[in-house]
Amino acid sequence: MTKYDPKPDRDAVDQDKLIAPKRHRRVTAQDVAEAAGVSRSAVSRAFTEGAYLDEEKRERVRDAALKLGYRPNALAAGLQGGRSHLVAIFVGDMRNAYDTEVVTRLVGALNAIQKWPILIDGGGLSSVKEAMGEVLRYPLDALILRSGSMDPAIARECTKLHIPVISSGRVLNHPQIDNVCCRNAQGSQAAAQLLLDRGRQNFGYIAGPLGYSSSSARQDGMMRALAAAGLAPVAIEAGDFTVESGFAAAERLFERARLDALLCANDAMAIGALGAARARGIDVPADLSIVGFDDISMARWPGINLTTVCNPIDIYADKVVELLSARLADPEKPSDVAYIDTHLVLRGTH
Amino acid sequence: MTKYDPKPDRDAVDQDKLIAPKRHRRVTAQDVAEAAGVSRSAVSRAFTEGAYLDEEKRERVRDAALKLGYRPNALAAGLQGGRSHLVAIFVGDMRNAYDTEVVTRLVGALNAIQKWPILIDGGGLSSVKEAMGEVLRYPLDALILRSGSMDPAIARECTKLHIPVISSGRVLNHPQIDNVCCRNAQGSQAAAQLLLDRGRQNFGYIAGPLGYSSSSARQDGMMRALAAAGLAPVAIEAGDFTVESGFAAAERLFERARLDALLCANDAMAIGALGAARARGIDVPADLSIVGFDDISMARWPGINLTTVCNPIDIYADKVVELLSARLADPEKPSDVAYIDTHLVLRGTH
DNA sequence: TTGTACGCGTTATCAA
DNA sequence: TTGATAACGCGTACAA
Numbered sequence: 105m106t107k108y109d110p111k112p113d114r115d116a117v118d119q120d121k122l123i124a125p126k127r128h129r130r131v132t133a134q135d136v137a138e139a140a141g142v143s144r145s146a147v148s149r150a151f152t153e154g155a156y157l158d159e160e161k162r163e164r165v166r167d168a169a170l171k172l173g174y175r176p177n178a179l180a181a182g183l184q185g186g187r188s189h190l191v192a193i194f195v196g197d198m199r200n201a202y203d204t205e206v207v208t209r210l211v212g213a214l215n216a217i218q219k220w221p222i223l224i225d226g227g228g229l230s231s232v233k234e235a236m237g238e239v240l241r242y243p244l245d246a247l248i249l250r251s252g253s254m255d256p257a258i259a260r261e262c263t264k265l266h267i268p269v270i271s272s273g274r275v276l277n278h279p280q281i282d283n284v285c286c287r288n289a290q291g292s293q294a295a296a297q298l299l300l301d302r303g304r305q306n307f308g309y310i311a312g313p314l315g316y317s318s319s320s321a322r323q324d325g326m327m328r329a330l331a332a333a334g335l336a337p338v339a340i341e342a343g344d345f346t347v348e349s350g351f352a353a354a355e356r357l358f359e360r361a362r363l364d365a366l367l368c369a370n371d372a373m374a375i376g377a378l379g380a381a382r383a384r385g386i387d388v389p390a391d392l393s394i395v396g397f398d399d400i401s402m403a404r405w406p407g408i409n410l411t412t413v414c415n416p417i418d419i420y421a422d423k424v425v426e427l428l429s430a431r432l433a434d435p436e437k438p439s440d441v442a443y444i445d446t447h448l449v450l451r452g453t454h
Numbered sequence: 455m456t457k458y459d460p461k462p463d464r465d466a467v468d469q470d471k472l473i474a475p476k477r478h479r480r481v482t483a484q485d486v487a488e489a490a491g492v493s494r495s496a497v498s499r500a501f502t503e504g505a506y507l508d509e510e511k512r513e514r515v516r517d518a519a520l521k522l523g524y525r526p527n528a529l530a531a532g533l534q535g536g537r538s539h540l541v542a543i544f545v546g547d548m549r550n551a552y553d554t555e556v557v558t559r560l561v562g563a564l565n566a567i568q569k570w571p572i573l574i575d576g577g578g579l580s581s582v583k584e585a586m587g588e589v590l591r592y593p594l595d596a597l598i599l600r601s602g603s604m605d606p607a608i609a610r611e612c613t614k615l616h617i618p619v620i621s622s623g624r625v626l627n628h629p630q631i632d633n634v635c636c637r638n639a640q641g642s643q644a645a646a647q648l649l650l651d652r653g654r655q656n657f658g659y660i661a662g663p664l665g666y667s668s669s670s671a672r673q674d675g676m677m678r679a680l681a682a683a684g685l686a687p688v689a690i691e692a693g694d695f696t697v698e699s700g701f702a703a704a705e706r707l708f709e710r711a712r713l714d715a716l717l718c719a720n721d722a723m724a725i726g727a728l729g730a731a732r733a734r735g736i737d738v739p740a741d742l743s744i745v746g747f748d749d750i751s752m753a754r755w756p757g758i759n760l761t762t763v764c765n766p767i768d769i770y771a772d773k774v775v776e777l778l779s780a781r782l783a784d785p786e787k788p789s790d791v792a793y794i795d796t797h798l799v800l801r802g803t804h
Numbered sequence: 805t806t807g808t809a810c811g812c813g814t815t816a817t818c819a820a
Numbered sequence: 821t822t823g824a825t826a827a828c829g830c831g832t833a834c835a836a
Binding site for chain 3: 182
């Protein structure tokens with residue numbers, strides 16, 4: 105058992121720091137090696153699963169590490185060829201309740217597999233492109249897009265950097281981008297059918313902003329069900345996915361037409377519409393059915409109790425992580441689209 | 455202008471990769487240097503603000519970089535002594551609406567100053583401690599604690615690693631931890647006074663779980679106002695900060711006593727209580743005043759319109775970032791506690 | 805103004 | 821089983 109002899113230049117460095125200890129130096133494998141009387145490599149091996157190292161020595165190293173508060177520097181480890189274990193999540197707008205819930209699940213699911221999510225919120229940012237550029241300087245394991253409105257050019261740029269991209273909520277046709285998307289049309293078609301079966305005839309729709317594929321797909325689904333019954337929507341207004349905009353859109357609709365059914369592109373707007381109906385003294389659901397889309401947690405709050413199309417968030421997040429793992433396991437695999445089935449949740453507003 | 459001669463060992467490496475191009479290698483400064491016919495350090499300087507480099511050369515380097523899709527590797531840059539620009543945010547439970555809103559603002563504020571937030575959600579995680587341990591392997595610029603319930607031992611461990619810690623929502627007494635906290639007692643005292651002035655006498659309170667200092671401080675504030683009026687609360691029940699628990703707690707209160715004033719430890723529970731009151735046919739605010747705490751975005755939704763104590767989220771987030779910057783500028787500075795003033799928001803439930 | 809050389813902290817390889 | 825050593829990609833002090 106020879107005592108390990110530290111390099112002289114190392115000592116020189118330490119003395120420099122001693123003279124001017126400006127910022128505290130992190131404890132390194134070297135420090136642990138010296139404390140435990142072993143080589144740097146031994147320390148590294150002590151922390152590597154399945155590496156050859158004498159048990160007694162490993163013990164000694166771990167003790168010293170614990171005492172010094174050492175932990176392997178993930179930056180250095182990531183640099184040396186492996187993965188960084190960092191995953192960026194780009195969110196279109198965190199003020200959107202559904203997006204926030206998805207992000208929450210995503211964060212949980214990623215944490216669970218030891219991937220560390222870096223969040224970028226497009227909603228609160230003036231220069232999204234610049235922020236993305238900065239984050240892409242990290243060698244990310246992957247990028248998750250949670251957004252209906254992001255510039256697809258950014259996604260393409262990522263694939264150029266050979267960073268796997270998973271798009272959630274919007275299908276990007278690119279050979280190297282995996283997608284998770286719910287069957288929007290199917291969901292709202294079922295919702296419309298529910299109300300048709302209930303005898304409703306005068307349908308209104310509150311759409312999202314232009315350019316959001318999910319909103320238009322949901323509208324299409326409704327149209328299809330209505331067309332099959334020989335009907336068409338009486339009036340359509342658009343909001344921006346917020347509760348307030350749903351409230352305002354509903355008021356405009358109530359001015360324009362007498363509805364007995366109102367479908368909304370998402371739950372938040374449906375909740376706003378519900379408030380508008382109540383404020384106007386409209387009896388929901390006796391005189392008006394309101395159905396949302398997504399099934400955010402607020403939909404089941406007492407006092408709201410919204411009938412809606414469930415866009416199952418946990419399945420969603422799990423699917424994203426599943427695609428992510430598959431892509432990491434085989435970077436060359438063909439791109440995949442996972443469609444998530446929706447289902448109606450019957451509560452008190454239909 | 456001599457052409458730069460790449461090292462021979464570099465070529466050898468490239469050939470290795472050519473033989474087995476398993477995973478795509480990231481474009482490095484070296485690659486750009488070769489493409490632009492300059493040295494690697496010239497490339498580095500081309501991307502460093504205020505570094506000496508011939509303008510024409512800088513142009514050439516940037517062109518080559520753009521063509522190759524190069525961006526400096528943040529991991530390597532961080533390793534070499536500077537900061538990593540990574541900031542971890544530990545959230546007690548992202549399912550809590552207020553926490554989520556704070557996190558959203560925090561993410562925005564950090565993004566704006568080019569710090570990249572890594573999220574860890576204690577709510578969705580079985581082993582918080584282990585997750586924190588993994589994340590601490592990154593040389594974080596700082597750690598932000600957004601949580602009422604986190605093990606303070608973890609915070610202490612961070613300071614041992616010389617990672618600045620900012621605690622939000624709970625004051626941790628530690629010489630190296632900065633804190634941001636709202637004046638809880640002041641806020642709920644004002645709320646209670648408002649209802650006293652309105653003539654209310656039979657106060658109920660819905661508290662948060664035991665061990666959350668914010669909840670007990672808010673309760674103290676109410677008690678103080680009542681005591682000054684020679685009163686005491688009629689009944690107190692506890693929830694877990696969720697809407698559902700507020701609903702249930704309110705139902706228990708209504709069973710136990712006839713109240714004309716109900717203060718809640720947070721908005722979510724107040725919203726639940728509002729639902730319970732309405733379900734029971736209690737007229738709010740004619741027969742019962744309900745006041746929440748925080749002023750989450752849902753509080754101003756039509757159909758809720760909750761009177762509450764505003765715990766100003768954006769100021770909160772800005773303060774956290776401010777303390778963070780100050781701490782990074784001077785790691786040795788004494789720890790700081792920033793108290794945030796609350797104010798009443800009078801809406802429709804008082 | 806430019807290139808060389810070194811260090812950041814780690815893991816992987818290789819020879820002992 | 822172990823220790824020395826070579827990458828990993830970058831910034832930068834230093835010498836030219």
